[in-house]
Amino acid sequence: MSRLDVVNVTKTFGNLVAVSDVSFKVEIGELRAVIGPNGAGKTTFFNLISGFFPPTRGRVLFDGRDVTALPAHARVKLGMARTFQITEIFPELTVRENVRIGTEVAAGYRLRAWVSRTEAAEIRRRVDETLTVAGLAAKADRLVGELAHGDQRVAEIAMALALRPQLLLLDEPTAGMGDQETYEITQLIRRLHRDSNFTIVLIEHDMRVVFHLADRITVLDQGKLLAEGTPQEIAANGAVQAAYLGKAA
Amino acid sequence: MSLDAPARKYLALAGIWLALLLAPYWMPPLGGYTALGTRVLVLGLAAMSVNFLLGFTGVLSFGHAAYFGLGAYGAGLTLKFLAASTPLSLLCGMLLGGVAGAILGALIVRRRGVYFAMVTIAFGQVFYYIAFQWSSLTGGDDGLRGFSRQPLDFGLFSIDILSDPTKFYFFVLFCFALAAGVMGFVLRSPFGRTMIAIRENERRARFLGIPVERHIWIAFTLSCFFIGFAGALYALLNNFADPRGLHYSQSGDLVIMAVMGGMRTFWGPLLGAAVFVVLQDYLSSVTVNWMSFVGLMFVLVVLFFPRGLLGVIRRKSEA
Numbered sequence: 300m301s302r303l304d305v306v307n308v309t310k311t312f313g314n315l316v317a318v319s320d321v322s323f324k325v326e327i328g329e330l331r332a333v334i335g336p337n338g339a340g341k342t343t344f345f346n347l348i349s350g351f352f353p354p355t356r357g358r359v360l361f362d363g364r365d366v367t368a369l370p371a372h373a374r375v376k377l378g379m380a381r382t383f384q385i386t387e388i389f390p391e392l393t394v395r396e397n398v399r400i401g402t403e404v405a406a407g408y409r410l411r412a413w414v415s416r417t418e419a420a421e422i423r424r425r426v427d428e429t430l431t432v433a434g435l436a437a438k439a440d441r442l443v444g445e446l447a448h449g450d451q452r453v454a455e456i457a458m459a460l461a462l463r464p465q466l467l468l469l470d471e472p473t474a475g476m477g478d479q480e481t482y483e484i485t486q487l488i489r490r491l492h493r494d495s496n497f498t499i500v501l502i503e504h505d506m507r508v509v510f511h512l513a514d515r516i517t518v519l520d521q522g523k524l525l526a527e528g529t530p531q532e533i534a535a536n537g538a539v540q541a542a543y544l545g546k547a548a
Numbered sequence: 549m550s551l552d553a554p555a556r557k558y559l560a561l562a563g564i565w566l567a568l569l570l571a572p573y574w575m576p577p578l579g580g581y582t583a584l585g586t587r588v589l590v591l592g593l594a595a596m597s598v599n600f601l602l603g604f605t606g607v608l609s610f611g612h613a614a615y616f617g618l619g620a621y622g623a624g625l626t627l628k629f630l631a632a633s634t635p636l637s638l639l640c641g642m643l644l645g646g647v648a649g650a651i652l653g654a655l656i657v658r659r660r661g662v663y664f665a666m667v668t669i670a671f672g673q674v675f676y677y678i679a680f681q682w683s684s685l686t687g688g689d690d691g692l693r694g695f696s697r698q699p700l701d702f703g704l705f706s707i708d709i710l711s712d713p714t715k716f717y718f719f720v721l722f723c724f725a726l727a728a729g730v731m732g733f734v735l736r737s738p739f740g741r742t743m744i745a746i747r748e749n750e751r752r753a754r755f756l757g758i759p760v761e762r763h764i765w766i767a768f769t770l771s772c773f774f775i776g777f778a779g780a781l782y783a784l785l786n787n788f789a790d791p792r793g794l795h796y797s798q799s800g801d802l803v804i805m806a807v808m809g810g811m812r813t814f815w816g817p818l819l820g821a822a823v824f825v826v827l828q829d830y831l832s833s834v835t836v837n838w839m840s841f842v843g844l845m846f847v848l849v850v851l852f853f854p855r856g857l858l859g860v861i862r863r864k865s866e867a
Contacts, residue, residue, distance in 0.1 A: 349755070375757030387755070389748035400745045401756045408738040409758060410766075462757060 308357030378465030390444030401461035449480030595817035603811035606747030611672025617794030619779025645776015810856025
């Protein structure tokens, strides 16, 4: 059974076909990159997977379960976590509080008016663990809004990790980053994949990052699936080169 | 003198409660009177209830006077027709406000921003007109009269909160402390943190697995229970319930108190209510246009201290 099985999804906005009949399978433990030129429908595709909006046609299966009709928060509960192209964080809270909220929700405490001492201690331990994995322990008590852009991106990933997800969806994790920051976040994602065995799907523009990280690559172009394969296969694919260089194939 | 943050917090908290406990003794020498302090507490609690939504969940209700007024009518009608019991009247007032909030809240929480505010006004005005028109029950435009708060009967002894304003002040302070305690407890809980998450970034909250609409509904309902309780106390304070207490202009006053005092702070709305009530009391004896001065003050605060009066004090003390 695949972790994620997207079956013939289409999304239209009025006359615009943003995603057209795309099918896509991600296996457990895989790191998949989704690439494509601007306007290829990558983020729309992510929104369909994560439940930001429902597809016009098609189905989304998560661990074999049909989640097409489920709202975003219910998919999160099943183990799907995502980040956004434009960082979505709680800017006026500290890094620790940002991570704590997700940790408490994942522990099933979101409606609780009260937690016991042992429960609170366990939450604190998990928050510290997540902060350490993400390399944010030293900045735990700073307001997220005051961190550098790169650290904010990492903080958003830490918030997703706090949910202990089965599937991590990262929308352009290196967007707007300098070389050093890009290198660091690439190493973080690599560790999450290799050491912690997270199943990850990421959208990325930086080809160095994509070819460094991905087990397989999916290429979208104008809302359609253009190609899929190993990094070597994609690098050698004429249609992909044509789409990126803007020539007719 | 340098104190760490928790110590400063406890000191400030002790100061607030001490000032409230001693109010009947320091207010008269400063030209105030005890009932004025009681009014501050009651309206302060109402403004804190509005702020429970506005400052901590990030949604602006412009119709909370409806649930405040329902609390007042609930208490008044209980005393007039059901039983001569002050605790029962408070309970009924709170339930009426809270249950109405739970039902209407379910219809309101799908809206956001301006639309949310507009729908809350509309529902609020419905209750205003009901109270205004249903004269046989509510007394219509004249308001509900013919009831009064009852002494607290503890069997062995009773406390006369009816004729002794100081005793009534302490009774209201006790109720206020109870409500503020529960409110503070909720805000420090995991649920309270999901409210703050929604305020800070609704999209992120949703993608952390929080069903945002359901949580806003719970916060809305809790806030209506709190303000219904405040409304019931208000009816006991005046021995009277007024349809104007449900009007959207009353909602506006409560929002002004919350914003003026500082909507990102727990105690700000109480300070806002104090400033509002004292200004109203003093200015209305000088000019009928007292509201223009309150309005001017509000504009100045929003322009120069967007975090409110308490927000400024807190920032100064942290700097």
